[in-house]
Amino acid sequence: MKKRIYLSYDQCNLCNVCIEKCPFDAMEMKGGKIEINENCRFCMACVKACPNKAIIVEEEEEEKKPPVDLSAYSGIWFFAEQREGKLASISFELLGAALKMKETLGQEVAAALFGDKVEPLAADLISRGADKVYLIEDPSLGDFREEPYTAAMVHLIQKYKPNIVLASATMMGRSFIPSVAAKIKTGLTADCTGIAIDPETKLLHQTRPTFGGNLMAKIVCRYHRPQMATIRPKIMDEAKPIPGAHGMIVRETLPAESLLSRLILHKKEKMENVVDLNEAEIIISGGRGMGEAKNFALIRQFADCLGAAVGASRAAVDSGWMPYPHQVGQTGKTVKPKIYIACGISGAIQHLAGMQTSDMIIAINKDPEAPIFRVANLGIVGDLFEIIPPLIEKLKEK
DSSP: OEEEEEEOTTTOOOOOHHHHHOTTOOEEEETTEEEEOTTOOOOOHHHHHOTTOOEEEEEEOOOOOOSSOGGGOOOEEEEOOEETTEEOHHHHHHHHHHHHHHHHHOOOEEEEEEESSOHHHHHHHHHTTOSEEEEEEOGGGSSOOHHHHHHHHHHHHHHHOOSEEEEESSHHHHHHHHHHHHHTTOOEEEEESEEEEOTTTOOEEEEEEEGGGTEEEEEOOOSSSSEEEEEOTTSSOOOOOOTTOOOEEEEEOOOGGGOSOOOOOOOOOOOTTOOOTTTOSEEEEEOGGGOSGGGHHHHHHHHHHHTOEEEEOHHHHHTTSSOGGGBBSTTSBOOOOSEEEEESOOOOHHHHTTTTTOSEEEEEESOTTOTHHHHOSEEEESOHHHHHHHHHHHHHHO
16 A cells, blocks of 8 residues: 655644654745655654644555566466486376466466476476476476476476466476576466466466464465465376367577576486485384384384384474474475375374375374274274384284
């Protein structure tokens, strides 16, 4: 709101009280009347001091005008993330979300695909419903680097003007998509747990946790385009193959000015017994009921027997028992494994938001009233330190 301040000369009796009280010398006598000059900071000292209520403050609604022609932007895009020549599952999740938006907006769905010799991947995206794939192939795009990936996406957006651009809230998406938004001067909602099109305004509603996960914020981008968001993996269902689907591949080249650096060596560190939570089919998580950090060795043993990943609740992470990358929940990772085993986790709403779409949920907890049992497919009431060791022994026998 824009403020306007002025004097009502019918009420002003030139008592000069406002001139004396103004700390910024914004009130002055001119031509036999008091005027307000450019020094005014709207501190309201004059308003409070005026005995005749002669100083009026009004709020005016500012008419906001979009800095760009919004009608020039059309299309629902997503960044098709690939690693070592293989599409990540989040790419199909984003495609599924884009296809749902298409039902409301009626705009085409397109993927932005970058890499070196990755054209065969375009056919997989088209077979699942993508109308177009904007393809940029270059040796410098073979391994992910923020600089050329940013240049490639900015080039495509400036040339084709999409209405919406979605990307994953993975390491890759978190790294370069904010740079893209900054360069094209638009808004970005990061780490969304939900997206939808408002049927009336046709704006993208972007939902994400805030204040430590205690509140959910709904964000819209009214006056800039494209509307951009990064989405947590495992929030949405993957797009399925569509018989007879067809689409178009649009080939573009990487802008030459983006090649300001080159990769000299790429060395992949070998990490044993580590499973990505976003990709894991089985996850075993521990919570406050684990008691202390050393007891997570039991969870790791259990996970090793099943080839599972190890997760943790926020309470366990906040206590320093497990590092943050293992945290499952609204303020951690959202997962969707085939089997999720919650050990000593009560089931706070923030944790449930990160795992309740799992295909099968098994809960082990001493408290029969624990909220986790409300979402569990199978609940075991008892002491996890008495239940898990025999299960490990049985699994080792197998």
